[in-house]
Amino acid sequence: MNTFSLALANVRALRRRLFGLVALVSVAAAVCLGALGIAARAQGATDTGVKESSANRSITVDKPDGRPDTPQLTDRTAARLAKLPHVESVQHRAQVSFGVLTETGDTVLLYATTHRPALTPPVTKSVRKNLFPLRPGELVAPAAAQGVDLSNLVGQKIDVETTRYVRQGEGTGVTGKARLVGVYDPTWQLDNPGAAYAADDTVIEWAAQRSGEPVDSYVSTIGYDQLTVVAKTAADVPAVMESVQRLGYPAVTLQQQLEALPAVLEMIRLVGQVLLGVLGVLAFVGAVTVTGALSRQRAQEIGILKAVGFRTRSVLMLVTEMALVGAVAALIGAVLGAALGSGAAALLRGSADLAPYVDGWVPLPSAPTLLLLLGLTVLVVAIGSLAPARRAASMSPTDAMKDW
Template sequence: MNNTSPPVVLSEGLAFRYAAGGGLSRADLSLRAGTMAAVEGPSGSGKSTLLALLGLILSPAAGSLHIAGTDTAALSPAGRDALRLRSVGIVLQDLGLLTFLNAWENVAAAFGPRLSRHRTAARAMLGDLGMEQLADSPVTELSGGQRQRIAVARAAVKEPVLVLADVPTSGLDPKNANSVMSSLRSCAERGAAVLLVTHSAAVAEVCDQRYVLGSGGLTQIELSSFEGDASVRSLTSSALREAARVKGVRQVVADYPSVLYAEENGTYDLASHTLTPDDDLPVVEGEFTGPLGPDEVVLPANAQGADFTSLLGRSVAFGYTKATGGASGTRAVVKLKIVALYDPGWQADGPGVAYLSQDTAALLAAARAGRSAGDFRDREGAQSAVVVVVVVVVVEHQRQVAAVTKSLQDKGFSASAVSDRVRDLPGLFGAADLAMRLGVLVLALGALALGAVRAGDSARARIGQFAILRILGAGRPELRRVLLGEAMLSGGVAGVVGVLVGTLLSASLAGPLSDVLGLPIMVMDALPGPAWATAALLLPAAGLAAGTLFGSREALRRDPYLTARAHG
């Protein structure tokens, strides 16, 4: 392993939040070629989200990400798909094998939809993993361990610079688990950086590096201040600066509790706190991607009989107390913009809490104490603070947290580790001609509408397969081409069948119509002309194709990966 080589993965402040809440609060990673690293952490801590971000399936809400020296923020969606197809191999948590393909075809799918071009490479990779004899077997007939090794082979066959594996040994017995880990280790030995998510300490121990995620992706330490306890340091400005200088500390955020009152729009009084890095709020409306500004606030969707939904995005006047004497005070007003609303069921800091920036929280707390913000912070200080630890040497992550906590305790702080969180003739003949024209128009419009509906239904019915193809590097344009190809094939078959049935029907009606109309109608006269035959032949395919283009654009508007994830 070359420790002087540039990192294959370099991220700083990488964050993502799902619309329904949860995600990843922050991830700082540095992973070099030839290295195998493990990501550990409880359910909901953002491990799978982290892999989706590194695999360029999701775009980060904040932070930077470089893959193989490429700044992913500068890439278009097509560019991200191309980089993933070229440089990233992914082993999915549910394997993501396509059940309508056999073993080698699943491995070849890593290169894209043209499987036959990559038969040799796929079979060779299976051979390297001791599965050459199973290359033509349907994946539904293979054991769990064999399927998992096929998933690893698919991830490794392109010789990517980065291999991501989501719980690759889950459900396997020790022998198969060791075989899978050996396969991943061989990927690292070929020069790839390997990052795997695991719940097994034994698996993590054989990796070169270990990242431990808490809820939201951070590991933090909480400092507390207790009024009247002289043995615990007050969290004054100078004390917090001292805490920030402790080796391994990246940030210190202080909490200054206060109260916001209704000045308009109802009657309520909300406890207010600083929004700290460990506050993984379940946002239901609005959004914020970083620290709050001094004129911003995040509120519960409703509290104390007040519904704040209609106020989202507006600047609202809030009242607060400004002390003027020992037991007296006046009401002051501050205007804050409501940038987001969270689920009121989330009560980590109590019911109905308003979250503010650190400076605004300090201003309100200072006013309540009858002091200026600066003087209050210098003399009385915060009630509590969150220390965010920098993970410099990842393999020593847990020991470092303990060391930082111990250092802070030695300096007199009350410090404790906390968990993060898709015609011209009249009469009958003129009427017949008009009817034919109208029929062609109806056929075209019907095909167009059918194509749009069919595209949507097809995309929804195959969302799981499309999500897998997205992860393997297929862009949404390629998924639309799959639907378009199916629509043109179906339309072409329908056109041929329609022309044949129409011709036979017209020929069979020539005699009966001669009798009814009293006119000699030859069979050849009853047949549609070349223009009509061509129209009947091509319109179903063209209409279905056009409808599919429109329908698939709408059906695939949201990334299939996110849709599949939302539906479990």
């Protein structure tokens, strides 16, 4: 019988004694693999979903107030910006105030706003899954505004009041109907507090009505109050912003609000390294402890083996046994890690903010990383058993058998 066969037979015979080590290493490996898998998915989603998201590639261009030499943000300006190098699209925003009349007699002041795909609000309640683009006569408002809860009005037609221009400094109220098809988290205020999204035609019609300008010529004369220039890649954003600013327009980028992103990614990597270190320490200490105890308990067996002619290196089958135990523990840990990661991912997907960063039902590290971690688990357990096995192998047959 060779050393490997003997070690395998011993592992089977001593499986109850080895249960503690297998459980320790398996649980440690499962926790680390599950956490590393989620961290890897989060990092990947951050790299591809956040860094290259349209929001992170967007540049906000405001009206050039106080700059008479710079054209307003008309449709001609939007077309000019769209021709700049590395620009993917230009999305416009127009806003106009209107009132919502509630059943209690309250009037809530909101701002009808055109929707920009690059900056979609976080909808919390809606009448259908895909709200945008909105249909004429539809509104998506904040869930609460000016102390009034609007979420219970979703799906209903509500009374709205707009303003029609009469003469300079004077207007008259115009009542109408609109259907509230959704509400969003009111803490999201990239389009200012009280923004209520509506179809482009609706917003332009209300804005032209308020200004006294014909609807057909509104976007070519008065224009929009803001444009969003979307670069082709995140790396193109600085160059595109510089081109926009050279044209005389005030421009800022959302990338400036994500400066902490590299630190977050580095934290994810650090957590993974710490977890890997914890796994190594637990496996090493467990192997040293269990192998030392087994070598003391099996001193008589070692003495008999040496007495019948086994060489010292053959007695080091204890290391082979621990390597087999480490392999079994690593495989069990991989299965448990997959289950743990899947459960944690399912919980995280319950949060609208975290769901985009946890894709896949079984979030495990990449195949090379997984194989490397499993191999390191086996190696660390085997190395941890080396010192106790060497001490046992160095015993003389007389000392090993004196109590037999």
